[in-house]
Amino acid sequence: xxxxxxxxxxxxxxxxxxxxxxxxxxxxxxxxxxxxxxxxxxxxxxxxxxxxxxxxxxxxxxxxxxxxxxxxxxxxxxxxxxxxxxxxxxxxxx
Numbered sequence: 210x211x212x213x214x215x216x217x218x219x220x221x222x223x224x225x226x227x228x229x230x231x232x233x234x235x236x237x238x239x240x241x242x243x244x245x246x247x248x249x250x251x252x253x254x255x256x257x258x259x260x261x262x263x264x265x266x267x268x269x270x271x272x273x274x275x276x277x278x279x280x281x282x283x284x285x286x287x288x289x290x291x292x293x294x295x296x297x298x299x300x301x302x303x
Contacts, residue, residue, distance in 0.1 A: 216295060220288065227284050237274075 213299070220292060220295075224288060227281070227288075
């Protein structure tokens, strides 16, 4: 029973870490945060702003987001397989 709880805890921790690493909106959030910081620095320096630094008009997936999405899907499949194997093992024991 102790090993089962450890297994569930490890799977949950793995899911939590993968969700943090492969979040679909991570790249977009980083770009927006970078643009906001640059905008605030330009305001402090009283520079004239000539570009739309705060806008994010490109709604298409870029190459990095496609790679991250594919890796995320592979990780989900691996986790599903591991959970299925664990559940089959437990059902065979009982």
